[in-house]
Amino acid sequence: MAVLPICISGEPVLHRPAEPITEFDDNLRTLVNNMFETMDLAPGVGLAAPQVGVGKRLFIWSYEEQDEGPVRGIAINPTLWISPPSIEEVDEETESEGCLSFPGERFPLRRSDRIRLEAYDLDNTPFTLEATGWYARIFQHEYDHLSGLLYTDRLGHPFHRAAVKAGKKNGWGSPGQTWLPGVDTPEG
Template sequence: MAVLPIRICGDPVLHSPASEVTGFDADLAELVSDMYDTMAAAPGVGLAGPQVGVAKRLFVYDWTDDSDIRHRGAAINPTLWISPPPAGDADPETEAEGCLSFPGERFPLRRAASAVLQAFDVDGEPFEVRAEGWLARIFQHEYDHLDGLLYVDRLTDGYARTAAKVERKQGWGVPGQSWLPGVDHPEG
C-alpha cells in the first residue's frame, strides 16, 4: 500500500489538461493501486491522476449507493457524455460537492443528472458505465480534473467569492502545496 500526496489548488498540474495514457503496463497498474489506497485513506469517492501529480487522463472511483451497490473502477483515457444540466440554482443540501484538492470545503454545484462514461480499464479493455445521480456527479467531477478544472472553478456568484476567500485564507493557490492522507490535516 502506498498513499500518495494530494496536490492542493494552485498546483499547475491541477490547472492544465492531462495527456493520454499510452502504456498499459505494470507502472500503470501500480499507480492505479496507489490511487485506490490514497482515495481510501483520504477518504474520498474519486481521485484523478492530476490530484496526485500525474498529468495523465485517468481516475479511480469507489462509491456505494443507497441500495448498497458498490461502484468501483479505474477509468483510463475516458470520454464522458452528459445530459444537459438542469436550470436554476444548485441545492445546498443535495448538490454540495467537496474535493480532496480543495480540502475541508463543500459548495453546491449544478451537474447533469446522468452520464455515460466510456474508458479503458487498467488492462486496456474498453468499458462503458451508464450513471445517474451521485455516480454521474462523481464522473463529472473527476473528468473535470483531467481537463484542468476544479469544481470551485465552476461555482457561481456568492459561492465563487466564498471559495476564493477560503483559498486566500488557507494560503492555497500557489504551486507546490499538498497533503498526505492519514498524516496531514488538509484544512490548514
C-alpha cells in the first residue's frame, strides 16, 4: 500500500464531475487500499478519488458510531438521496466542516440530517445505506467531491468570503498543489 498526495483546491480534478467506474479489478482494489491508508494517516473521516487525483466516482469513509463501533466503507458509482435541510440559521459550533483538500480550515455549512446512499462495493454488488447526523454529513461531503464541488463552494455569506480569503492567504487556487499525509503539514 502507498500513501497518495492529496490535491488542494484549485487542482482541476477537484472542480469537475468524476467519471463512472467501469472496471472492478485489482487496480481498483489497490486504489481503494491506498485511499484508506492516505485517509487514515491524514487523518480524515472520508476521502473521494478526485482528492487523490483520480477523476472517478468513488469515495471511502471511516466513522465511529457511538453504539456500533468503527464503520468503514466504500461507495462506487453512488447515488445520494438527501432529505431537505433545516432552514434555521447555521450553527457555527455544531455544523463546522473541514476538508483534506482545503486543509486546516473549518467553516459552518448547513447539511441535511438524513440521507440514503445507493452504491456498489468492490465486488460490483449494489447496496443501500441510510444515515443521519454527522454520518449523513460525511456522505454529502464526499458525494459533492464526485460532482466537482468542495464544501467551500456551498458556503453562504459571510463564510464563503472567509474561505476565499483563506485560500488566497494559503496560495491555493491553482493547479499542481498537493500535500502528503505523514510528510507534509498543510497550512491553514
